[in-house]
Amino acid sequence: MKPDNELIFQNLSQERMSFEEVFQHIVSYIKKDPLGNYRLIFGTDSQIHTDHTLFITGIVIQRERKGAWACIRKVKVPRKMINLHERISYETTLTEEVVSQFTEEKKEHLIDLVLPNIYKGASFTIEGHIDIGAGARNKTRVFVNEMVSRMESLGLEPKIKPEAFVASSYANRYTK
Incomplete structure (x- = not known):
């Protein structure tokens, strides 16, 4: 049993992954082709249901034009969050919570996998996708500057x- 304060992730082939397991999947994925162009992408979407609001945060490691590995984290709030600013x-915040697990040491580890191949065309970027x-x-346009600034403050x-497909498409698919 995992502690309550530990983030739990899942995808189509695995349930109840810890953050450490997710990180190891990402490392393994990059190691398969260290010459690739990688985008580590985070994004959250939500859906209001009759008695709760469901939030899905996606983590995607994409090798451009060569596939991806992805997982999600579910958070259920036991009420309808109808205030748009609160929900966005x-x-x-949930995206920030997942991103904060990627410490400087962990980010450096991922970059170090790709770094020897930068001059051979490899690349690595980290993106925050916002469903606005x-x-x-x-209706969400009034929040763009605030939410963009929050993502930029995380680097x-x-x-x-x-362009925010991890939030508006991948995570959205699991909010229904």
Whole structure:
């Protein structure tokens, strides 16, 4: 049994992974092809249900044009979170919580796997995908600057819709 304060992740092939297990999957994935162009991407989406709000945070390690490995973390809040700013802010907080597990030491470890191959075309970036858009008809546009600043403060490259596919597509699929 895992302690309550430990983050629990899952994907289609594994349930109840610890953060350490997730990290080892990411390391193994990069080691398979250290010449790849990697994007480590985080994003959260939410869905209001009848008696709760479900939040899904996705972690994706993508080797551009060559696939990805991914997992999710579920958080269930036992009420309808109908205030849009509260919900978007909590989505960002949950993303921040997962990102904070990637200490400087862990990030350096991942970068060190790719670094010897930088001059051969390898790359590694870290992105924070936010399920908001800047379009005139998008109700979340008023939160763009605030949430983008929060992602940047973590050292992430922020992405909003339509580029924020980990939040708006991958995580969204599991909120239903």
